[in-house]
Amino acid sequence: MNLIKANGYKDLSRKAANVISAQVIIKPTSILGLATGSTPVGTYEQLIEWYQKGDIDFSKVTSVNLDEYCGISPDNPQSYRYFMNQHFFNHVNIKYENTNVPNGLADDMEAECVRYEQLIADLGGIDLQLLGIGHNGHIGFNEPDSSFEKTTHVVELNETTRKANARFFETLDEVPKRAVTMGIKSIMQSKKILLIANGPDKQDIIQKALFGPVTPEIPASILQFHPDLTVVYSFE
Numbered sequence: 001m002n003l004i005k006a007n008g009y010k011d012l013s014r015k016a017a018n019v020i021s022a023q024v025i026i027k028p029t030s031i032l033g034l035a036t037g038s039t040p041v042g043t044y045e046q047l048i049e050w051y052q053k054g055d056i057d058f059s060k061v062t063s064v065n066l067d068e069y070c071g072i073s074p075d076n077p078q079s080y081r082y083f084m085n086q087h088f089f090n091h092v093n094i095k096y097e098n099t100n101v102p103n104g105l106a107d108d109m110e111a112e113c114v115r116y117e118q119l120i121a122d123l124g125g126i127d128l129q130l131l132g133i134g135h136n137g138h139i140g141f142n143e144p145d146s147s148f149e150k151t152t153h154v155v156e157l158n159e160t161t162r163k164a165n166a167r168f169f170e171t172l173d174e175v176p177k178r179a180v181t182m183g184i185k186s187i188m189q190s191k192k193i194l195l196i197a198n199g200p201d202k203q204d205i206i207q208k209a210l211f212g213p214v215t216p217e218i219p220a221s222i223l224q225f226h227p228d229l230t231v232v233y234s235f236e
């Protein structure tokens with residue numbers, strides 16, 4: 001595990017963007033696993049800035065996002081597809097057809113999970129997966145559970161997660177109750193993982209996830225077993 005302490009959010013964003021940038025420069029056809037949430041926003045901003053300066057080229061990159069809410073259309077500003085377009089895809093030269101987010105509106109969610117998992121396999125797996133972390137240790141939307149759910153699946157979001165995400169919605173009632181997420185196996189099979197955590201409220205869960213027992217009650221704790229994990233954090 002490679003632990004990198006950053007001095008505040010701007011520094012964290014720059015350091016995380018450096019890891020992604022190095023990946024894309026070394027392998028322009030990289031498969032990037034991308035994440036939503038407030039933490040990666042600064043990382044995307046930094047990457048956009050470097051793209052605009054001509055330092056990084058996304059034209060051959062393919063992306064696969066971790067998760068999406070069920071029952072929300074891609075045009076809905078609260079959807080993760082919309083988030084990715086707004087915060088990243090619309091500002092760089094990644095080809096839209098090479099960007100993938102699970103379809104939360106699929107009629108048959110089971111089939112959508114199978115399709116998404118197969119898509120990742122057909123791409124040859126993820127080269128670098130970016131992850132944030134929820135206060136309960138969730139990664140993607142893999143919520144604390146009695147076992148590690150392996151592949152892409154539909155989850156019932158728990159109350160802490162819905163409350164934490166309610167800030168993006170008008171009311172808590174509007175926060176979807178279900179989401180589709182890559183599973184632990186999908187994430188763990190990524191060749192490299194970059195976990196980012198920002199703010200004093202993430203210190204406790206990072207401590208538990210990285211240095212406590214590996215348990216599905218703290219989904220991120222499985223990352224201790226990943227052979228190429230980089231964690232960039234700032235608890236300021």
Ligand SMILES: N[C@@H]1[C@@H](O)[C@H](O)[C@@H](COP(=O)(O)O)O[C@@H]1O
Pocket residue numbers: 035036037038039040066067131132133134135138139140141161165
């Ligand atoms: N599904 C996302 C996660 O992928 C993200 O890591 C988490 C933390 O978000 P934030 O970075 O806003 O704390 O929020 C959501 O639940």
